[in-house]
Amino acid sequence: MLGLAMLIASAFAAAAQQRPDTFADLVDQVANSVVNITTNTTINAAERGPNSGNPLEDFFEEFRDRNRDGQQPPVPPRSRRGSALGSGFVISEDGFIVTNNHVIENADEILIEFYSGAELPAELIGTDPKTDIALLKVEAPEPLDFVPFGDSDVMRTGDWVMAMGNPLGQGFSVSAGIVSARERELQGSYDDYIQTDAAINRGNSGGPLFNMDGEVIGVNTAILSPNGGSIGIGFAMSSNVVTRVVDQLQEFGETRRGWLGVRIQEVDEELAEALGLESARGALVTDVPDGPAKEAGIEARDVILTFDGTEIQDTGQLVRTVGNAPVDKAVRVVVFRDGETQTLLVTLGRREDAERAVPASATAEDPAQSTIMGMTISTLTDELRGQLGLEEGAEGLVVSDIDETSAAYEKGLRAGDLIEEAGQVAVSTVADLEDRIEEAREAGQKSFLLLIRRGEDARFVALPLQDE
Missing domain, CATH: 2.40.10.10 (Trypsin-like serine proteases)
Known part of the structure; x- marks a missing residue:
């Protein structure tokens, strides 16, 4: 029995220690x-x-x-x-x-x-x-040796990788390490980086990150470092992103990403409760300017749950999925609206051709002011439109002041914000807002949904309802 246990332990140890004796053959x-x-x-x-x-x-x-x-x-x-x-x-x-x-x-x-x-x-x-x-x-006199791309999605944290490039101008230098993490995001909308501890320095940029089969599973791009040198935190853009870009550059000389035409935000637990979603997932549509989504019937307050058969967990996934979709492709989009799911057919535009759209405008009401949920609320006047840089026909209520101890302030609302909707209904008077809050309380809601615009950006905010 002891011998069997030792044999099993040895087998696990051997499996755990499997690694190349040398990288020379791969080089x-x-x-x-x-x-x-x-x-x-x-x-x-x-x-x-x-x-x-x-x-x-x-x-x-x-x-x-x-x-x-x-x-x-x-x-x-x-x-x-x-x-x-x-x-x-x-x-x-x-x-x-x-x-x-x-x-x-x-x-x-x-x-x-x-x-x-x-x-x-x-x-x-x-x-x-x-x-x-x-x-x-390059135009070479004879065929060149080349390397294939591998599937970055099959790489696991802990897999061996090798980087090769021109660090600090030293030329054709090799370093090895493991995959430290996957699906890292830095600053870009389409980021999908493999993190590695293989030494990457200035000059390595653009070089390949190989798996042990000699396939490129990433393009070395960036490092995190306080001194400009490698401290074991390097990033390579994953090959499954790169191959799509390269294919388009080869065919068109430029990228052609799909464009849905919505502004979106994350769905947190409070927003999910206010919208009636069972769980916090998907991408909440905050604005629908002129474009493919508007033509297909997508509306603000819709939560996009599925795009072209892909379950959407957050906004980043939606952006990447849409961007990877072909231009002019008709896709099915499942949205959650008013407690039910709907499937809409959207024909995608091209991201690179998209223009910034101006939200539709409406008329304003008579001036009024009241303090609600820690916010001083004013109806929108021509003077306030000018001060806030809003379109002539913009509609809503202005947060003219806010209590810094209030839940609204904690949720990010600030003086100067424009409340366009309350309880999923457009508001233009203080009475409108008070009516929507009272309806939510009577319905037993724990939170209350506001659509806030600040400049050209719109987002939904769920405020907790408390008896006053």
């Missing part, structure tokens, strides 16, 4: 497909160059400052040449190369250096600043 497999990228850019004298912060540039800046003080005649500003370094990888034998947009942005010349030492100029095919991806093309 040999992919090295010829990884490239160094050098860019040259003409920089105006007033701009900081790609190597801003180096001692020589600081010295010359100080020298120019002394001239400005009148000690010597000022030196006329001149344009100068700047250069930057990055990484990339070949994805086809006919010379398509993937890198980061920020590596080649504003470059006049792009030079590709291969592992063999050969160099070729590159042409920019297209870029996508939203995912920081760029596609280049």
Whole structure:
């Protein structure tokens, strides 16, 4: 029995310790497909160059400052040449190369250096600043070695990965680590980063993150660091995002993302209760400007639960799912409205062509003021419209003052906010608002829904109802 237990323990230990004895075979497999990228850019004298912060540039800046003080005649500003370094990888034998947009942005010349030492100029095919991806093309005399993309969705936290690139201009450097986390978001709407502890430094940008089969499962893009060097927190844009972008750049030279045409916010527990949802999920529609959603009948206060067969858990998932959908595709959207679900058919537009829309306007009512739920509420006048920068026919109630100890303040309401709806009904007088609150209390609701507009942004806020 003891022997069996030891055998099982040994088997688990062996499984847990499975790791490459060496990464050398993997390096040999992919090295010829990884490239160094050098860019040259003409920089105006007033701009900081790609190597801003180096001692020589600081010295010359100080020298120019002394001239400005009148000690010597000022030196006329001149344009100068700047250069930057990055990484990339070949994805086809006919010379398509993937890198980061920020590596080649504003470059006049792009030079590709291969592992063999050969160099070729590159042409920019297209870029996508939203995912920081760029596609280049070189004309080579013979077919190039290339690497395939892998499926980033099958990667697990703890899997081994290898990064290769041009850190700090050292050229063709390899580092290894594990997947530290998945589905990280930094700042972009379409972010889906793999976090890794494989050393990534400046110059690694645009280089590949490989799985152990030699497939690219991420494009090294960013690091978190207090000093600019690797501290083991690096981010690679996942391959399943990159491949869609690259396919569109190859076909069109630009991205063509789906566009639904709604403004949305997260659904928290209080909003779910106020709307009658069983759980806090989906994306709450706060505004529907002119566009595909409006034409299909989607309305403010709808909660989008399903988009084209995909269950929507939050706003980020909806944005990514819509963006990945083809332009002009007719999709089924399931929304929750007035206690029931409805299925609507929406023909998507193109995000890149979308224009900012102005909300529909209506008429205002006579001036009045009252204190409700810790807020001083005023009806909208022409004077207030002008002060708040609202459209001439904007309708609603203005929060002219607010008690900082109130639940409304805690929920983010501020003086100057416009209340457009209360209890899912448009309001234009204080009496309207009071009636909606009383109806909610009589119905036994625990919270009360307001539609708030601040500038061009609209959002729903659920305020707790208390007896007054």
